[in-house]
Amino acid sequence: MTKTWNNKAWFMVLPVVILVAFSALLPLMTVVNYSIQDTFGNNQFFFAGFEWFEEIMTSSRFHDALGRQFLFSTIILAIEVPLGIFIAMNLPSKGWKSSLCLVLISLPLLIPLNVVGTIWQIFGRADIGLLGASIAALGLDYNYTQNAVDAWITIIVMDVWHWTSLVALLCFAGLQSIPEAYYQAARIDGASKWATFRYIQLPKMHGVLLIAVLLRFMDSFMIYTEPFVLTGGGPGNSTTFLSIDLVKMAIGQFDLGPAAAFSLIYFLIILLMSFIFYTVMNSLDKKEG
Amino acid sequence: MDLAWMGWTWQTGAFFGSIVLALIGMTIFSIKYPQSPKMGILRFETTPGDRLFMSLLGSAFICLGWLAMFGSPLWWALLVCCIYAFCVFRWV
Numbered sequence: 001m002t003k004t005w006n007n008k009a010w011f012m013v014l015p016v017v018i019l020v021a022f023s024a025l026l027p028l029m030t031v032v033n034y035s036i037q038d039t040f041g042n043n044q045f046f047f048a049g050f051e052w053f054e055e056i057m058t059s060s061r062f063h064d065a066l067g068r069q070f071l072f073s074t075i076i077l078a079i080e081v082p083l084g085i086f087i088a089m090n091l092p093s094k095g096w097k098s099s100l101c102l103v104l105i106s107l108p109l110l111i112p113l114n115v116v117g118t119i120w121q122i123f124g125r126a127d128i129g130l131l132g133a134s135i136a137a138l139g140l141d142y143n144y145t146q147n148a149v150d151a152w153i154t155i156i157v158m159d160v161w162h163w164t165s166l167v168a169l170l171c172f173a174g175l176q177s178i179p180e181a182y183y184q185a186a187r188i189d190g191a192s193k194w195a196t197f198r199y200i201q202l203p204k205m206h207g208v209l210l211i212a213v214l215l216r217f218m219d220s221f222m223i224y225t226e227p228f229v230l231t232g233g234g235p236g237n238s239t240t241f242l243s244i245d246l247v248k249m250a251i252g253q254f255d256l257g258p259a260a261a262f263s264l265i266y267f268l269i270i271l272l273m274s275f276i277f278y279t280v281m282n283s284l285d286k287k288e289g
Numbered sequence: 290m291d292l293a294w295m296g297w298t299w300q301t302g303a304f305f306g307s308i309v310l311a312l313i314g315m316t317i318f319s320i321k322y323p324q325s326p327k328m329g330i331l332r333f334e335t336t337p338g339d340r341l342f343m344s345l346l347g348s349a350f351i352c353l354g355w356l357a358m359f360g361s362p363l364w365w366a367l368l369v370c371c372i373y374a375f376c377v378f379r380w381v
Contacts, residue, residue, distance in 0.1 A: 026295070029305060033296040043293040050361050057357035268349050275346065283333040 028267075034260035052261035062262065064237065065245040066269075069221060072156070072241060076220040079160050081213060084167025089201070091172055102172070105165045117229025120158040124230075144231060148238035151231045155239055158226055163219065167212045174208035175201060210281040214274060221270055242266050308345070315341055329381040340381055344374035 035052055037045040056062050087105065092098040111119070124144050126132035135142040144154040178200065186196045224243035227233070233240035233248075240248075246266065250259035315337055326334035335343070348370035355366035 029301070030295045032304070033298060033301045036298065036300065037296055039296065043296070045296045045298075047298065050356055050363065053353065054356045054360055057353055265353060268346070268353070272346060272350070275342075279333055 031260045031263055034256050035264050036257075038257045048257055052258045053265070055258060056261050056265060061245065062265075065240055065242045068238075068240065069242045072223070073217055073220040075156055076159055076163075077213065077216060079156070080164045080167050080216055081209070083160070084164050084212065085171050085205070085209075087164065087168040088171035088175055089197070091168070093176065102169070105168055107165075108162050109165050111162070113225035114229050116158065116162050117226040120154060120226070121230050124154050146235055148235055151235060151239050155227050155230060158230065159220065159223070162226070163216060167216060170208040170212045171205055174205035178204045206281070206285045210278070210285070213281065214277055217277060218270060218274060221273070311341060311345075331381055335381055337378075340378050343381060344370075344377045347373055347377065 036048055036050065038048045039045050091101050091105075108116075123129045123131045124142075126136045126143060132142060132144075141147075142150050144150040182200050182204075183196070186200055191199070222243055223241060224247065227239050227241060228244055228247075231239045233244045242262075243266075246259060246262050249255050249262060319337060324337055326336045326339075328334055351370050351373060352363055352366045355363060355369070359365075
């Protein structure tokens with residue numbers, strides 16, 4: 001029997017290919033082109049070779065922003081993933097209480113990023129903000145506009161408030177998909193709560209956790225709007241993350257060549273980290289069976 | 290269509306062209322000689338496409354590292370990239 005090939009499916013994916021080409025490939029190609037040239041506008045370019053890459057790779061400004069970015073993403077993942085799992089495990093699993101809790105914890109996700117920044121900017125102010133005024137009333141010297149540690153704590157708390165719900169919702173979906181028979185078997189075996197979590201719930205949540213960790217890593221690594229609105233990258237440069245630095249370079253200074261090289265290096269780091277996360281978690285998933 | 294805004298150079302054209310050629314070559318190769326994923330020294334399964342991706346990504350970092358440590362030109366870095374890609378295809 002001869003196998004027949006039907007190539008109609010290729011036409012089905014054509015719209016997506018065209019869309020991706022215009023929204024991702026062409027801009028990426030343009031960035032690559034800009035990264036090896038210098039321009040002052042009017043489509044006039046001067047070849048610069050790898051000069052911008054060399055400049056960025058040896059600049060302490062880039063190293064500092066990269067260090068801050070990794071520190072921020074590490075802290076965010078270390079807090080949001082365990083907290084999201086904890087919340088998901090403690091949510092009511094059925095009935096109206098479950099629906100109500102899901103709606104309530106989803107609310108922060110519906111707020112636009114710049115509004116989140118503005119909310120926390122006001123919330124944290126010692127003169128008019130509830131959080132800032134409460135901390136000041138306790139006698140603590142809190143000022144996120146002048147103190148780098150305070151600024152970091154505020155940004156981290158803001159991000160945890162905004163995005164832990166996403167991890168919790170994904171984990172909740174993972175937990176809901178576990179058949180009751182698994183829990184019955186665990187009860188018959190006299191498994192402790194920890195053993196049930198370690199050998200049933202956690203392995204069953206692997207898929208959603210992979211997505212949650214990837215999404216949160218990529219989002220936190222690309223964070224821009226919230227810290228920009230809250231602190232503007234300050235005090236000093238203490239909360240200037242990679243994207244804030246990149247925008248300053250590209251739009252503030254109009255250094256398109258170095259900014260293009262910067263963004264390509266940034267893109268490669270995200271690609272590498274996502275590949276490592278995906279591969280490691282996928283292999284763990286296969287090992288767990 | 291005026292593509293002047295994209296700032297094309299022959300170097301970037303050659304760069305993208307070589308990636309497209311590598312992808313086409315890999316596709317033809319995988320149709321002619323289908324290969325199943327294999328387990329390498331990193332202890333996870335990889336397809337030839339995965340190994341190409343790892344080679345390209347790793348090469349980009351080798352070149353960036355070279356620029357940070359020794360600066361331009363990148364000819365020696367290119368040689369290191371070729372050795373690295375060979376190792377990835379052979380052992381990963």
